[in-house]
Amino acid sequence: MEGKTKSNEVLYSPSLWCKRMHPDMVVNKHIEIVQFISEQIKKSSYRVTANIRYGPGDQQLLDVYENELTSLDHTFVYIHGGYWQDLNKDISAYCVEPLVNAGIRVVIPGYDLAPKVTLCNIVEEIHQLLSYLKDCLKYKNIWLGGHSAGAHLAASMIHPELIESFGVKGFILISGVYDLNPLLETSINKALTLNKKTCLQLSPLNNLHGLDFTHIMTQICVKFLVVYAENDSPAFHFQSKQFAKLLDKLGLEVIEERINGVDHFDIVENLSNKDYSLTKTIINFILN
Numbered sequence: 608m609e610g611k612t613k614s615n616e617v618l619y620s621p622s623l624w625c626k627r628m629h630p631d632m633v634v635n636k637h638i639e640i641v642q643f644i645s646e647q648i649k650k651s652s653y654r655v656t657a658n659i660r661y662g663p664g665d666q667q668l669l670d671v672y673e674n675e676l677t678s679l680d681h682t683f684v685y686i687h688g689g690y691w692q693d694l695n696k697d698i699s700a701y702c703v704e705p706l707v708n709a710g711i712r713v714v715i716p717g718y719d720l721a722p723k724v725t726l727c728n729i730v731e732e733i734h735q736l737l738s739y740l741k742d743c744l745k746y747k748n749i750w751l752g753g754h755s756a757g758a759h760l761a762a763s764m765i766h767p768e769l770i771e772s773f774g775v776k777g778f779i780l781i782s783g784v785y786d787l788n789p790l791l792e793t794s795i796n797k798a799l800t801l802n803k804k805t806c807l808q809l810s811p812l813n814n815l816h817g818l819d820f821t822h823i824m825t826q827i828c829v830k831f832l833v834v835y836a837e838n839d840s841p842a843f844h845f846q847s848k849q850f851a852k853l854l855d856k857l858g859l860e861v862i863e864e865r866i867n868g869v870d871h872f873d874i875v876e877n878l879s880n881k882d883y884s885l886t887k888t889i890i891n892f893i894l895n
């Protein structure tokens with residue numbers, strides 16, 4: 608498919624770009640897989656502290672996964688995707704095993720979904736999440752990650768003051784959307800009801816210009832991993848490349864990588880496998 612000739616509806620429907628199976632099956636299959644892996648994780652021997660409330664919203668609960676190795680005090684926070692209107696934390700623990708085995712604590716937060724709440728509300732919930740991790744759980748080295756819409760939410764926390772006050776060491780952004788404008792005329796926006804103004808306000812590709820990160824770069828040296836799938840649509844490729852370019856322009860340390868042989872869904876499903884290249888990249892990124 609040639610990017611420029613396709614509508615945003617097509618470009619922002621990740622399932623249509625999957626080569627492993629018929630597009631109609633991908634999302635259901637994805638849910639089946641992530642649910643299965645997440646259930647296995649909950650039955651395993653990890654220390655799980657489930658449903659800790661971090662804010663007033665119905666879904667503002669988080670799960671913490673640890674073992675005896677996680678005293679290293681690195682915490683990976685993984686924000687699930689689903690276009691801010693789908694999925695939940697209970698089926699999003701698939702990245703836990705290899706990370707906890709490497710000594711990294713994993714937090715899987717839930718958040719309220721559109722149309723019940725607005726995207727602006729959801730961004731505020733993630734803000735409350737970071738406050739809770741710092742003030743109540745006393746976590747220090749936070750690695751904020753997310754997939755798709757979850758990468759957008761993680762990227763919405765990129766701000767010098769937030770990074771400094773919440774002890775964010777890095778961002779792990781997987782197949783994210785950083786410019787919301789192309790979603791305006793798509794079916795995705797039915798639940799979101801974004802307009803031109805809110806699109807601009809909530810697009811990290813738009814609202815980071817002019818921020819000064821030089822102060823925190825000398826103190827914290829925050830770093831960014833921006834990855835996307837070979838079989839993501841050209842629009843997703845473009846967004847990740849543009850966003851990595853912007854972060855670089857702002858003087859930040861960025862690694863941009865295309866993960867070959869995967870699509871929008873197995874790019875994260877495979878995180879349950881310790882030998883998958885992105886799993887190894889993330890562990891290395893956090894521990895080195």
Ligand SMILES: N[C@@H](CC(=O)c1ccccc1NC=O)C(=O)O
Nearest residue numbers: 620621622623688689690755756
């Ligand atoms: N309706 C979308 C599904 C989708 O975008 C999606 C599904 C699971 C996890 C993340 C997704 N996308 C962004 O958050 C599609 O048909 O591809």
